[in-house]
Amino acid sequence: MPPSLQPLSGASPLRAPPPQLFAALDLGTNNCRLLIGAPVRGGFRVVESFSRVVRLGEGLARSGTLSEPAMERTLAALSACADRLERRPVRRLAAVATEACRRARNGQEFLTRAALETGLRPRIISPREEAELAMESCAPLLERGDRRAILFDIGGGSTEIAWIRTGPRPELIGYLSIPCGVVTLSEGEDCFTTRGFGAVVDDIADRLAAFDRLHCIGQEIRAGGVRLIGTSGTVTTLAGVVLALPRYNRQLVDGQRINADAADDALETLFAMGRAGLVAHPCVGPERADFVLPGCAVYAAIRRLWPMPEVTVADRGLREGMLMRLMRGDGGRAEGRGGDGGRGAA
Template identity: 70%
Template sequence: MPDDTATLGLPEPPGPAPERYGVPVARCGGTGPAYAALDLGTNNCRLLVGAPAGGGFRVVDSFSRIVRLGEGLAATGRLSDAAMDRAVAALAACSEKLARRPVRHFQAVATEACRRAGNGPAFLARVEAETGLRPRIISAREEAELAMESCSPLLEDQDRRALLFDIGGGSTEIAWIRVPGAPRQGQVPAELIGYVSMPLGVVTLAERVGASCFTQEGFAAVVEEVAEHLRRFDRVHCIGQEIRAGGVRLIGTSGTVTTLAGVALALPRYRRPLVDGRVLDIEVADQALGDLFALGRAGLAAHPCVGPERVDFVLPGCAVYAAIRRVWPVPTLTVADRGLREGMLLRMIRADRLQGRYGSSRRYGL
């Protein structure tokens, strides 16, 4: 499954290759000051615990569970009782993990589902009462900034601009990034020029278009719908013109993109260290998309990089990717298996470094 953790919320066993978040790092024990970040999205609940290492961090613990918090939201404008129950159960598991491990700083955020739901604030009050966790609803801009933060180490000094996209459950964020100057301490500074958040994510599209995305006609209709949103953003920032001038890196961070990479690499089982940071020729990514489409529902459910829990979401996500590919024909795609959690951890660690304090660890939320 395209995530950095096992599907039942248990940490992935250590592999021979190191995990990389800005610097070569490896999975570790509980020594040293730890930081924790939680991302409650429209489809997933994810927790990541890391300890500083060089210019980045090493993974201490992690958790991921599909909760489908945004199920039915587009039709009703509210989070359903069943969806909230699933999310609270996952958050309770995260709370138990954190209670067993002292951390120096902890941050939790909620994204599109809680932004849009009329009962979003009431749900988060319930979360705090039942789990002790206090997720903060972040704006689409902050979501784009955190994704940029986590993906900045993938930029190189020859890049003038970067186009970063994150295909989420309830929305898709596009960030247009300036890369000024040369690398500093192994990382290239990045600046957000502009961003757009489209209310078109894998869950919202799957609920609206349903089985039609498994047909050529239905898939093409979604591609064109998304492409029209992208063209409006392109007209504001003249991104196509910049691409023609060269030096623009296309970076994708989402389950859709990591799935494409897993298929392109013919992985018998999804492995993050083999995918994160991988640069694919765009023709290779296109072929992987075609291979996924040809599998059909049964084939997708059986595929080791998809699975039955994600079978309804893969092709809507691929349609969003295909629209990005149509509007912005960049020759390569950089795959990023990193996102909001990694961005939050890097921010917390950097803030402590700037203040010269790593002090003793403390329990989360205190």
């Protein structure tokens, strides 16, 4: 070793600096999710991921408010996220809240309480920003030859539809937010029955029809070059059934292009299982058994209106979109922990 590169006597050898970490928190109607990542060429490397079913929107459709048990469950999950962030040298954190907090009369009051108890300060985002973040995360799944894309996200409290013009940087042409998600629908029609399932399909299809006419989506599909992308637990579950996975595996599902007829068959398989079968299914389980069929009804409505030969499955969403924006430096208003300087503001 040349003398100029010899370590000083008693000194430790030079070590590479630790990677810069960024974090994104998505507080939804059904789940609280945290993702911590480090930038790499062309994207990011996941350092830590956390997800917990909290059912924040439970009973919201009836009462118009977040219930105390739902808030307690969510605060416990947010505290778990805060503990994880304390252990990581996160440079910047973006935290958002979606439909449940948008819709509830006490949504902002709950977020103020969450900030006091956990130090985390999610901000309520608009349906448009929600659609843009989903588009950001799913853009790498677009392929050469795609002119347009329909991106759907069946959430806990709402369903978001994005109509996208592809290109070097995809553009949101139009978006639609329907206040129907798997949690709210599970509290209405009984999707375990043929009548209830069909009623939800009819209702969602009616709600999508005006958006379809406005953007001439059916005509664009007939012209070719339109990709259908689904990002939600519903579509990833359908993919798991199509692929006959012994247990859910994100690496085998994310980015898969599945035949739409095979997905329809998987839907029928799930419907025929009933609740007990869904509880026992390795790609569903007890926490999600009540929500899978409402999500499948929304998917069936999308399929009815936009009958594409295949669907691209995305196990990614708002967290990934936020991380990509933060790492690129155009994250806008990044929300973090009170009094945390670098984590709090972009």
